Amino acid sequence: xxxxxxxxxxxxxxxxxxxxxxxxxxxxxxxxxxxxxxxxxxxxxxxxxxxxxxxxxxxxxxxxxxxxxxxxxxxxxxxxxxxxxxxxxxxxxxxxxxxxxxxxxxxxxxxxxxxxxxxxxxxxxxxxxxxxxxxxxxxxxxxxxxxxxxxxxxxxxxxxxxxxxxxxxxxxxxxxxxxxxxxxxxxxxxxxxxxxxxxxxxxxxxxxxxxxxxxxxxxxxxxxxxxxxxxxxxxxxxxxxxxxxxxxxxxxxxxxxxxxxxxxxxxxxxxxxx
Numbered sequence: 001x002x003x004x005x006x007x008x009x010x011x012x013x014x015x016x017x018x019x020x021x022x023x024x025x026x027x028x029x030x031x032x033x034x035x036x037x038x039x040x041x042x043x044x045x046x047x048x049x050x051x052x053x054x055x056x057x058x059x060x061x062x063x064x065x066x067x068x069x070x071x072x073x074x075x076x077x078x079x080x081x082x083x084x085x086x087x088x089x090x091x092x093x094x095x096x097x098x099x100x101x102x103x104x105x106x107x108x109x110x111x112x113x114x115x116x117x118x119x120x121x122x123x124x125x126x127x128x129x130x131x132x133x134x135x136x137x138x139x140x141x142x143x144x145x146x147x148x149x150x151x152x153x154x155x156x157x158x159x160x161x162x163x164x165x166x167x168x169x170x171x172x173x174x175x176x177x178x179x180x181x182x183x184x185x186x187x188x189x190x191x192x193x194x195x196x197x198x199x200x201x202x203x204x205x206x207x208x209x210x211x212x213x214x215x216x217x218x219x220x221x222x223x224x225x226x227x228x229x230x231x232x233x234x235x236x237x238x239x240x241x242x243x244x245x246x247x248x249x250x251x252x253x254x255x256x257x258x259x260x261x262x263x264x265x266x267x268x269x270x271x272x273x274x
Contacts, residue, residue, distance in 0.1 A: 074147065079155040086124045090131070094147070099136035108242075109134035116244050120236075125229040128194055129237060132181035139177060142233055143187035154184065172204030179206060180237035191230040195220070207238045235267045 073088045074081050083089045098109035107113075108130065117126035128142045137150045148154055151174075173185070182188045185203075192199050198217040202210060210218075218235050236243045 081147045085164040086127045096138035098134045105134050121229040138252045139181040144192045177206035191234045
């Protein structure tokens with residue numbers, strides 16, 4: 001006959017059965033996935049961390065170097081183009097080719113002539129003289145470096161004549177432009193500064209048109225070192241051979257009679273090979 005003891009036993013049996021089911025479910029449950037958070041480990045002590053260094057600064061270019069790279073070969077201050085870089089000008093399209101159809105220009109256009117001029121004049125002055133003598137009409141003024149052509153009406157270089165053009169030209173100015181390339185009376189005075197007494201008698205004249213007194217003045221004191229060789233160019237440009245004959249053959253008197261010149265040349269050749 002059932003009583004209070006049987007009901008308690010039945011409850012204990014049910015509780016025990018439920019406990020076994022729970023433990024079985026826990027035993028068959030899948031393991032939890034590993035955590036995705038990783039702890040950062042400090043680097044080993046033997047690893048050296050190199051500090052970041054900025055790249056070395058290149059030295060700033062000198063002002064003169066900057067000008068040489070940036071400034072153009074030719075510039076125009078307002079009264080005509082000027083040649084800044086004479087050596088660079090020769091290889092540019094601004095330079096006229098030598099006038100080989102003219103026998104005298106073709107003779108002066110040889111590279112050997114330029115090399116001989118460079119032994120006597122500063123390089124840029126020698127190039128200007130060589131360019132002017134090997135071109136029929138193109139000219140570079142040796143003083144102000146103005147680029148022009150024979151026959152051009154050039155603006156005045158004086159302050160009060162910046163915007164004024166001389167419509168009339170002196171015949172002596174045209175001759176001087178052809179002979180030396182000096183483009184104006186101002187530039188001629190600058191080139192003949194060491195010989196003030198010979199300015200009027202030299203202006204627009206070649207060697208055979210200059211008297212002996214003027215030549216004595218031109219050959220007087222004055223080494224031309226302070227004027228970039230302009231005074232020497234002034235004299236050389238008037239000679240038919242630019243004075244190169246006297247430089248290369250100093251023992252020959254080119255003012256002597258032709259027979260005496262031949263005799264001097266024979267003696268020079270004999271002494272040279274003896």
